[in-house]
Amino acid sequence: AQSVTQPDIHITVSEGASLELRCNYSYGATPYLFWYVQSPGQGLQLLLKYFSGDTLVQGIKGFEAEFKRSQSSFNLRKPSVHWSDAAEYFCAVGARSSGDKLTFGTGTRLAVRP
Amino acid sequence: GAGVSQSPSNKVTEKGKDVELRCDPISGHTALYWYRQRLGQGLEFLIYFQGNSAPDKSGLPSDRFSAERTGESVSTLTIQRTQQEDSAVYLCASSRGGVSNQPQHFGDGTRLSIL
Numbered sequence: 001a002q003s004v005t006q007p008d009i010h011i012t013v014s015e016g017a018s019l020e021l022r023c024n025y026s027y028g029a030t031p032y033l034f035w036y037v038q039s040p041g042q043g044l045q046l047l048l049k050y051f052s053g054d055t056l057v058q059g060i061k062g063f064e065a066e067f068k069r070s071q072s073s074f075n076l077r078k079p080s081v082h083w084s085d086a087a088e089y090f091c092a093v094g095a096r097s098s099g100d101k102l103t104f105g106t107g108t109r110l111a112v113r114p
Numbered sequence: 115g116a117g118v119s120q121s122p123s124n125k126v127t128e129k130g131k132d133v134e135l136r137c138d139p140i141s142g143h144t145a146l147y148w149y150r151q152r153l154g155q156g157l158e159f160l161i162y163f164q165g166n167s168a169p170d171k172s173g174l175p176s177d178r179f180s181a182e183r184t185g186e187s188v189s190t191l192t193i194q195r196t197q198q199e200d201s202a203v204y205l206c207a208s209s210r211g212g213v214s215n216q217p218q219h220f221g222d223g224t225r226l227s228i229l
Contacts, residue, residue, distance in 0.1 A: 004156075034217065043118070043205055043220035044157075090156060101147075101170070102218065104157040 002027040004093050006105035013081050014113045021076040021108050023091030033074040034092040034102065035065055044090060050074065061085070086112045116140070118221035120206050126227045129198060135191040135224045139208030146189050147207045147218060148181055157205065163189060193226075201228045 003026045013019055025031060032051050036044040048059025055067040065076045074091060088109045094102040119138040127133055139146050144165045149157040159173040163183040174180070178196075183189040193200055203225050207218035 036220075041222070043120075043222045044207075045220070046217045049217055092157075101159050101162060101173070102157075103159070104149075106156040 002031070002093055002095070002103045004091050004103050004105040006089075006091055006108050008108045009106070010109045010111070012111040012113060015083050016080050019076075019078045019081045019085070019110070021089050021091075021110070023074045023076065023105060024072050025074065025091075025093045026072065027093055027095065029095050031093045031095050033065075033067060034094070035059065035063070035074075035076050036090045036092060036104075037061075038088045038090065038107075040087075047076070047089075081110075081112055083112045083114065086110055118206055118208050118219055120204075120221035120224050122224060123222065124225045124227075126229065127196060128229050130195055132192065132194045133196055133226065135193075135204050135206075135226070137189045137191070137206030137208075137221060139187070139189070139206070140219055142186075143208035143210055143219070144186050145209040145211060145216070145218075146183055147209075148189070148191050149205045149207065150175075151203045151205055151223070153202070160191070160204075196226075196228045198228045201226055 005024045034049045035047040038044045047063050048057050050057050050067045058064050063078050067074050088107045090107045091105040092102040121136045146163045148160040151157050161181045162170040178194045181191045203223040205223045207220045209216040209218045
């Protein structure tokens with residue numbers, strides 16, 4: 001069965017600092033990978049996705065992620081964090097062979113210091 | 115509307131009562147998903163509808179949970195004889211197709227509290 005691990009439950013960074021959120025997956029086939037962001041009281045918004053091709057993908061709000069097959073990772077990065085980035089971030093993996101279901105990680109809550 | 119719409123946004127009910135949650139997907143989206151998000155946890159898949167195919171109910175936690183969808187439109191998730199452990203945010207998502215490479219668009223969820 002596929003699984004997603006987000007090892008950091010809570011991260012605090014200073015505004016303007018760089019950010020990297022970790023995501024590791026376990027899956028036998030080539031996965032489709034996603035990062036979503038959830039602000040309090042709201043649903044999830046898609047930040048970026050990887051299906052195939054270039055392993056460095058660009059998303060909205062200045063985020064990017066890199067797919068590293070050898071490490072089974074899909075880490076999310078941003079060079080300079082803004083206070084409005086404070087939210088919860090979820091990594092998810094899916095594949096056609098899994099019946100189109102997404103498996104989500106438990107999330108990383110990001111706090112931003114002024 | 116432009117996005118996935120869920121109602122009610124909040125629901126408080128007594129243990130043992132039945133509840134019905136509604137989801138209006140984005141127009142033209144053939145796939146519809148229900149997830150449960152318990153406090154401080156990730157999303158737990160419940161059920162998936164794709165067009166006129168039989169739904170994938172593999173994530174439903176018990177027979178107290180059921181869901182229906184009319185064609186490619188509205189879906190309702192019903193929880194019978196609610197228990198306190200059913201307290202969670204229930205999120206609905208829709209996507210353009212049934213394959214996982216179509217991103218899912220989420221509603222804001224229904225926060226369900228069982229007293």
